[in-house]
Amino acid sequence: MSASYARVLRIPHARRTFATALLGRLSYGVVPLSVMLAVNRASGSYAVAGAVMALFGATVVFLAPARAALIDRYGPRRALVPLMTAYTALLGALTVAVWRPGAPPVLLGALTGLAGACVPPLGPTMRAVWTRLAQDDQALLQRAYSLDGVAEELLFVSGPLLVGVLVGAAAPTAGIVVGAALMVAGTTGFVRSPAVRAVPGAASASASVRRDGGGRRVLRRIAGPVGAAAAVGLALGVLDLLVVVFAERHHHGGESVAWVLAALSAGSAVGGMLNGAVNWTVPARIRLALLTACLGLALTGAGLAPGLGTLALVMAVVGFFVSPAVTTAYLIADVAVAPEARTRAGAWVNTAVNAGSTGGTALAGALAGQLPVAVCFAATGGTVAVTAVLVMTKGARGRGALRGEVAVG
Structure with a gap:
């Protein structure tokens, strides 16, 4: 093999960048289940919890290309930090709203929908960074993408397990707080990586949009x-x-x-x-x-x-x-x-x-x-x-x- 998984991780700045991205992406596996449990507990209704999570999922999924366009246009550092700030602030507001039973379903839906709209797209951004790190070595990029995909799948398995541990020791809101903290720590470390700082922003993106x-x-x-x-x-x-x-x-x-x-x-x-x-x-x-x-x-x-x-x-x-x-x-x-x-x-x-x-x-x-x-x-x-x-x-x-x-x- 001309490229191995070990060689992928030996690329300068790859281990640090990948590790911080995975730390933030672990939030994807923690937050949804925690929000569903917390909303169900606060509202006392499975129907409300289901509707709120459907809204959250819709904004996460269907607005993903729009969030990615912000990364392409402004660069990861200028786009990810505001998204992370808005996302964690909305999760904090949601935590306060579900702390006691009786929160209005409309408020819960609005907060979760807006939070989903602001989820930092660490996965697509990391894959774009992998492309720059591989420097047009397609065999190396294939290894990097495969490693990234398998790691992400494991995160979506381990995230709910972590929520299970947290819920066993504390209220479901603890999972929301932990998920927000993971996103802050991961995104902050990710944007400080030299590999991410080297990704261009507005000038190149404007030319790309025209082209x-x-x-x-x-x-x-x-x-x-x-x-x-x-x-x-x-x-x-x-x-x-x-x-x-x-x-x-x-x-x-x-x-x-x-x-x-x-x-x-x-x-x-x-x-x-x-x-x-x-x-x-x-x-x-x-x-x-x-x-x-x-x-x-x-x-x-x-x-x-x-x-x-x-x-x-x-x-x-x-x-x-x-x-x-x-x-x-x-x-x-x-x-x-x-x-x-x-x-x-x-x-x-x-x-x-x-x-x-x-x-x-x-x-x-x-x-x-x-x-x-x-x-x-x-x-x-x-x-x-x-x-x-x-x-x-x-x-x-x-x-x-x-x-x-x-x-x-």
């Missing part, structure tokens, strides 16, 4: 990876509910569902690390289409599993393609746009995964009660496979398409 024609043209350039990311998100959203339905119909309890979803995460982590360790000669766009197609085929057969143990093995296979597909989507999006639009491009891929997951959960809820679970799995797998065909035929466009065709490695 790319704004957000719509950026999105057109990365339509292929965004579509594939949405398909992966759709699959993940559907799986969360279909695994529960499968377990119930096979007379298993909720603890069994956790093991099946853990197998999915484990397969994704293994696949992500192996994907980053290989020097691929297959062009990135073709690789993305193949990974997405394999994911769809594995999903199609999941409903035929005779029991929960077999389903767990199938979920591990499904997960094996998840992290590589998302990582490859990020790589293609990164090279398909001007350097000053990379944060936006990464944010669009991230938004596609989250939006697809939300839509998948809603779709699974509508279909699971009407169709056999095997048919639901097959329909999801077929949708993902069709997306793979579209990625193969469309790909990226223009200058980005030519660069995206270059094999990584």
